[in-house]
Amino acid sequence: MGKKLNALACTLVRTFLLGLLTAVALMLLPLQLQAEAVKQIIRIGNGTEPRELDPILSTGVPESHIEDNIFEGLCSRDPLTEKTIPGAAESWEISEDGLTYTFKLRKNLKWSDGVKLTAHDFVYSWRLALDPKTASEYAYQLYYIKNGEAFNKKKITDNTKIGVVAQDDRTLVVTLERPTPYFLDIVAFHTLYPVPKHVIAKHKEKWTKEGNIVGNGAFKLVEWRLNQHIKLVPNEHYWDKDKVKIQEAYFLPIEKAETEEKSFAAGQLDMTATLPTVKIATYMRDKQKNPKTSPFRRSAMFGTYYYQFNTKAKPLDNKLVRQALSLTVDRTLIAEKVARGGQIPAWSFVPPIEGKYQPKKYLNTSVSKADIAKAKALLKKAGFPDGKGMPKIELLYNTSEGHKKIALAIQQMWKKHLGVQIKLLNQEWKVYLNTTRSGKFQISRRGWIGDYLDPNTFMDLHVEGGGNNEIGFAHPEHDKYIKLAAAESNNKKRMDYFHKAEAILLDEAVVMPIYYYVSNRLVSPKVKLVDNKGKLHPWRGNLFDRLPLKHYVMTK
């Protein structure tokens, strides 16, 4: 009896092991059958699942990565030179006063379903984006256009008054509110992409679903599996379709950076969206050893990580306190020892723009003895010698490992250098947004990524009454320079105004820049960029973190 039972138990265990072995054997088979030729298939880690793919409505980075490939604006951006290049428009003219832009569209433009695309589609799309009923959160990207803001805010109701007119099928005339030297950058932004009137009329809100969605980009969406992948294939109606090399592109929503890195290591991805901080050192070491085959890629971004002081909250309403706090933050130490992702310690609020805007060195990136002495003197002058008598200060950040570490480090620096004790408070993203928006905080963490390559995208944040001015900053002189810059068409003068405004902002110390963002990701060395002449270049990132697959090719 015991023996028989024993045999049966053994059989069960054996069956299990056999099953495991068969599974392993089965999986080895297809490996040998794999074809040798390079397949033009790219699999990209893309953060979170897109909300929707309506370029007018979307606000997120994962969405824009896909939209940039299935739609095309009048202009687009070259991933190698970072310059604005012609997109759906083949050329344009700008009037002397910088107020009128006349775009000439390419011949025979078509939507991905073969329907003709004309200048009228752009007029339709921009009016739609500005329509208050559309409720586009990014409608402000079209406020540069004459009457755009007025129509969006219901000051006028006639959408034909908006400064965009189709002269004929191929000519689009845009009139602006004021000269906007970076308008061509704006035109390359997804809120200004054309959307297909005929498809929206048919499917209403559901027009971006799989099977419905139609675009004018180099690719078209053929599969959308919720939380699994989005598949793009080349659009055969695209004007530049011969340039497109990639045959299949998969965007995979992988939220956990750790899982994404592991997927890449296991060969499931060709490109990740991020890289967990702890992994960076490992991949950097590998890069030094094997620079050719290393997948590690780092590129600068047009963004700043900073803390903001609420000017309505005690004791931060006191400029001296803010200055003292800002002086004693060792930005180099934070970038190198805490953030550790190759971030650049910030010395200004606006990150430097090559050949356009070089901010002055407003801040010391590391803390010297003189800084500490100066900060202590400031604090004493403010009536809080060695932090004594200081009202309690709370530092708010949204729940995340990285923010937490930086907050802990800064908490320690202030305690050590100034004797100032602060409390840390973290909130979930939505709660944090709600709290900061309503101004119920003392110090809060913030990050800002520029929408276009111009200091204005940073400098107009702290204008009095602005929606993003959460700290209640009100400084007429600062606001005056921002207004002057907006009306100025001479670039050098404009930059001067920004320098003046930024000097005020940092002297008032209402914002405390910590570092400029960089993006770290893993990209398989097989992924290459093709330039205009067909030459291959190793993959590299760009300031706005765009992934124009049109310029990509897979190699061995």
Add this chain to the structure above:
Amino acid sequence: MTKTATTAIDELKQAEQGTSLWTESFYRFKKNKMAVLSIFYLLIQALMAIFAPMLTSYSYEATDLMLGAVAPSSEHWFGTDELGRDIFTRTLYGARISLAIGLLAVVVSLVIGIIYGAVSGYFGGKVDYYMQRFLEILYAIPFMILVIILLTMFGHNIFMLFIALGAIQWLTMARIVRGQVISLKEMEFVEAARCMGVGRLMIIMRHMIPNILGPVIVYTTLAIPALILEEAFLSFLGLGVQEPMSSWGTLISDGVEIMEEHPWALVFPSLTLMLTLLALNFLGDGLRDALDPKVSQH
């Protein structure tokens, strides 16, 4: 399973004497070496958690950025984490949270569960019927899901964690107690006691409670590891205790993320957790063998 009248009377005598039953159980328990060893381990663990500040010269929250993550050494027995915090210290303090959550949540479930189960089982009839329907309704509510909603949306504090985890646990406890009470009620020795004119309260006190206690103690020892794991699970979802406090759950979920670079950050906290859970399991098994005469027959 029919029992002869003699055995019923034997049991009755045993229950009357009460102590002999416990002495015998204690004797049986003592023979189980693993279980005895586990008790010692758990005692030491608990004492270390209570006297944590005396056992380490480091603070569980102070960071040392210049130091960063270093491997175990004579300075830092378990190494340090990325912020230069001593992992030995954090594991000690983490034991406070993890053990407290296990114990407190079990106390919550004990109190509610025993009262509910005993009342339902003893009175039976309509009372039992409605109390059981109510329990069924509660069983159908995905509590873990509600807890996650509560913790994500209303922010999380440790008090809420205790309540939430205890609230999940008492349902099973109530079921076990009720089943035990019902089966005891019909046992010959209880009926015999009733025939002999022993009062109701006396029956509950002398006969029911000691006999229920066995399974309850066993279940409790097995529920504590489940609760500790439950807390770890919430920590993984980012809903556990808040920094700079630590629990074993937060230490392990942080450690997993850096296990390739700094394996010590995972190895030591997880070993501590595993040893504790093992000890609790051995203890539970030992207690079951000692207290549940049915299983201990072989």
Add this chain to the structure above:
Amino acid sequence: MLKYIIGRLLGIIPVLWVLATITFFLVRLAPGSPFDSEKAVSPEILAHLKAKAGFDEPLPMQYLIYMKNLLQGDLGPSFRYTNLSVNEAIATALPVTMQLGLCGLIYAIILGFGLGMFAATKPNTLRDYGSMGFSLLGVCMPSFMIGPLLMLLFAIKLRWFNVSGWETWKDMVLPSLTLGTIFAAYFSRLVRVGFLDILNQDFIKTAKAKGLSARRIFLLHAAKGGVLPAVSFLGPATASILSGSLVVETVFNIPGIGRFFIQSAFNRDYGMIIGTTLVYGVMLILLNVVVDVAYALLNPKVRYD
């Protein structure tokens, strides 16, 4: 029996109503709303967004509308996935979670029962201690630790299986193992005890004395009785598999309902939160009913009528 089953199933309705009501008000009490966003949105646009989602109605009215739709089986729109309804989203995610749970459970049953019986055949030997040692290890390791360890070994070092997704069988192996291990461990211990218990009882000894073949005894008597404790554990096990899948889905990036649930709680996607909670409730009740029925079929002493 049938009456009992029908009664239990009818009991779902009030439970779901209570659940829906609690969650409905709970989510709206929470700070933050689906409309909070990082960049400032003008009040006009915010008003339009709210009107679009039906948030301009007073709360009791919103509740009535929600309940009316719920009666018709409509869980409403999702705020997070703007071109999806909650029904559509759940319809794509639920099968994935069920597949994951099933794979995990099957693995747990095969390994658990195998190990348990394996150990029970020769109690207190090396084989017994080995099997039980293994299963104790399984009980003591949190799944969010097992998962990454398996990934490291089988996906990254050996490249046998995949790390993320749920499309090919290569994706499915590691998550199922991660989910099932703890249950395999529990099962093996319960099965071992159950078998030892039965094998020592008088009627088995009688059967043996009567000269019945060992296989016959095993299949007819021992198996049925020995499996019983394990079956009674199936109820709580399946329920915790549901919450266990939350972790496994997050670790392995699986598009199941668990990930939806967590995302929607963080995103304040009200409709999706209530929808997923209700789905969890229904699954829990159904599983409990199934387990109770299975228990009754196996154990003639338990009767429902």
